[in-house]
Amino acid sequence: MPTPTHSSRPRVAMGHPPLAGRRRLSPTASTALFALGFIATGLARAQAVPQTIQGVPEQVTPTYLETGLPTFTIAPGTPTSASTGTGSGSGSGGTSGGDRQALGTMLSRTWGDQAANNAQAIGVSASAIAATCVLESGCQNVAANGSGSVSGAFQMTNATYNADLAAALASDPSLSSDITQGLAGKMDPATEALAAAQDLKNAAQSLQAANIPDPTVLDVRGYYNFGASYGSALAQASDDQSMASILQGTSPATLAANGITATTTVGQWRQGIVNKIGTTAYTSVLAG
Amino acid sequence: MNKLKMTMASLLLVAATGNAQAEYLKAVKPLDGYACMDLNLTEAQLRDNSVTVPILTGPSSDAPWGGNASAIVIARAPLHVVNGYAEILKLDGQPGWIAANKLKPYASVSNPNAHCTPSMMSNGRPGFG
Numbered sequence: 001m002p003t004p005t006h007s008s009r010p011r012v013a014m015g016h017p018p019l020a021g022r023r024r025l026s027p028t029a030s031t032a033l034f035a036l037g038f039i040a041t042g043l044a045r046a047q048a049v050p051q052t053i054q055g056v057p058e059q060v061t062p063t064y065l066e067t068g069l070p071t072f073t074i075a076p077g078t079p080t081s082a083s084t085g086t087g088s089g090s091g092s093g094g095t096s097g098g099d100r101q102a103l104g105t106m107l108s109r110t111w112g113d114q115a116a117n118n119a120q121a122i123g124v125s126a127s128a129i130a131a132t133c134v135l136e137s138g139c140q141n142v143a144a145n146g147s148g149s150v151s152g153a154f155q156m157t158n159a160t161y162n163a164d165l166a167a168a169l170a171s172d173p174s175l176s177s178d179i180t181q182g183l184a185g186k187m188d189p190a191t192e193a194l195a196a197a198q199d200l201k202n203a204a205q206s207l208q209a210a211n212i213p214d215p216t217v218l219d220v221r222g223y224y225n226f227g228a229s230y231g232s233a234l235a236q237a238s239d240d241q242s243m244a245s246i247l248q249g250t251s252p253a254t255l256a257a258n259g260i261t262a263t264t265t266v267g268q269w270r271q272g273i274v275n276k277i278g279t280t281a282y283t284s285v286l287a288g
Numbered sequence: 289m290n291k292l293k294m295t296m297a298s299l300l301l302v303a304a305t306g307n308a309q310a311e312y313l314k315a316v317k318p319l320d321g322y323a324c325m326d327l328n329l330t331e332a333q334l335r336d337n338s339v340t341v342p343i344l345t346g347p348s349s350d351a352p353w354g355g356n357a358s359a360i361v362i363a364r365a366p367l368h369v370v371n372g373y374a375e376i377l378k379l380d381g382q383p384g385w386i387a388a389n390k391l392k393p394y395a396s397v398s399n400p401n402a403h404c405t406p407s408m409m410s411n412g413r414p415g416f417g
Contacts, residue, residue: 163338199337209343209355211380227335229327229359236379238313245416248396249326249334249359255398262399 102277106130106139109153114178115193120287121175122168124197124204128285131217131277132196132224133189141189153189154196161186164195164202171198199224204285207235218281221273225258226250239267315407315417322377323365324394324404324416327357331397334359343384347373354384362406362414363391377406377414 103126106112115133116126133139136155144151149158156164165185169176175194185191203223207215210232223231226247233246243260244252252262260269274281333339344351347370361376363386368375373385396402407417 157336157338159336159338202337206340206356209353210378223337228337228340228356229329229334231358232356232379233358233360240312244398245402247359248398248402249329249331250398251331252398254331254335 100280102134102280103127103130106133109139109189111153111188111190111193112139114190115153118175118178118190118194119197119200122171122194122197122201123287124200124285125283125287127280127283128200128217128220129193129197131280131283132200133193134277135221135225135273139189141187143187152186152192154192156186156192156195156199158183158186160199161192161195164198165191167202168194168198196224200285202228203231206231210236212236215285216282217277217285218270218273220285221281222246234266237266239265239270241266243269313415314410315405315415316410317408318417319362319377319406319408319414321365322362322406322414324406325361325363325376325391326394327359327361328390328392329359341386341390343376343378343386344373345384347371347375347385351385354378354382357384357386357390360394360404360416361386361391362416367391379414381413 103116106115106126106129109115112130115129119126119129130139133153137153139153141153142151142155150156152161162183165179179185179191179194180188186195200220203220204215206223206228207219212219212235215235219235220231222234226234229249230247237246242262243264243266244250244255244262246266247255247260255261270281327334327341329339329341341357343354343357345354346352355378357376358379362379363377364375367388369388370385372388374388374391376384376386378384394404396404405417407415409415409417
């Protein structure tokens with residue numbers, strides 16, 4: 001005779017049989033006691049066992065949709081036991097969760113929403129500006145280091161910031177009322193986002209003139225990172241070309257400071273970007 | 289099991305993509321009558337997005353903008369200068385004009401031994417061989 005499984009084993013009443021003369025509780029009283037026990041158990045658990053959110057936590061309402069990506073419903077996570085986090089975006093990326101990770105990172109900052117609004121006001125997608133701040137600083141407002149003027153969440157030089165901000169305000173003077181005036185604005189991420197978005201727009205328009213009709217975040221990355229003079233060449237370079245062969249006006253020391261060796265290929269550089277921002281790399285810079 | 293299948297599918301996709309990208313751009317033949325030239329900018333200026341050298345669609349300051357010049361350009365050789373503008377060939381195959389004083393002979397800072405030959409590439413567009 002086979003041994004019965006746990007589930008098929010007949011249930012056996014545990015504990016003592018009802019004592020003679022012991023009064024049965026009314027259904028209402030039983031329910032109340034059960035509820036009290038449940039609450040007590042819940043309280044005890046809440047104090048003793050740490051709870052985390054597994055899966056996607058409550059999300060910011062996706063006001064700024066990712067151009068070119070299908071919409072999907074975000075299911076809020078449920079409390080469960082601790083599990084590994086989703087990381088900071090340095091993995092291989094490429095999942096639908098990773099698609100929005102850059103945007104989510106930026107929108108989690110107090111200034112993120114205004115930065116997205118400023119970018120979109122001049123025709124640059126929120127995803128593109130979010131990817132830029134993730135790549136440049138992890139969306140941290142970083143002060144200038146050493147003698148250079150590169151600073152802020154978008155890591156712009158003073159010269160580029162001033163030129164781009166002037167261009168952005170020239171295209172829409174009404175934006176000047178919402179920004180921090182002067183060079184101090186470079187350390188106000190929402191204001192610097194406006195200048196950075198103008199830079200991305202300049203890059204996209206420059207690539208369009210080079211017959212790249214719908215430049216992506218990856219396409220414009222060379223322009224933003226290495227300068228306008230390399231933007232078009234990097235966007236059109238083959239994966240097997242070396243970075244040094246494109247950035248020929250750049251000294252080996254400067255290349256090394258940017259993590260580029262003599263053998264680093266364009267393909268490796270591109271993959272490094274994709275690893276950090278996932279498929280946001282392939283989204284359009286210009287808002288549709 | 290499902291995770292295993294998804295992993296295998298991902299690996300196959302990566303492998304397929306890698307194979308597709310393995311067909312790299314190659315120089316097919318040199319472009320006669322052209323030479324590589326550098327923009328006459330410092331290293332710092334080349335990396336400064338506030339410094340751009342516009343490509344114009346004609347040899348005049350009134351001509352429409354046709355993009356920004358790259359650090360290395362394909363210029364007519366010998367240099368064809370009209371009204372202070374030198375004729376170049378954009379990488380999309382279209383002609384363009386750059387202020388002649390913004391050009392200087394080619395020399396690679398990143399690799400002093402590098403050579404540059406304007407070439408027709410395997411994608412049918414001009415490039416550097």
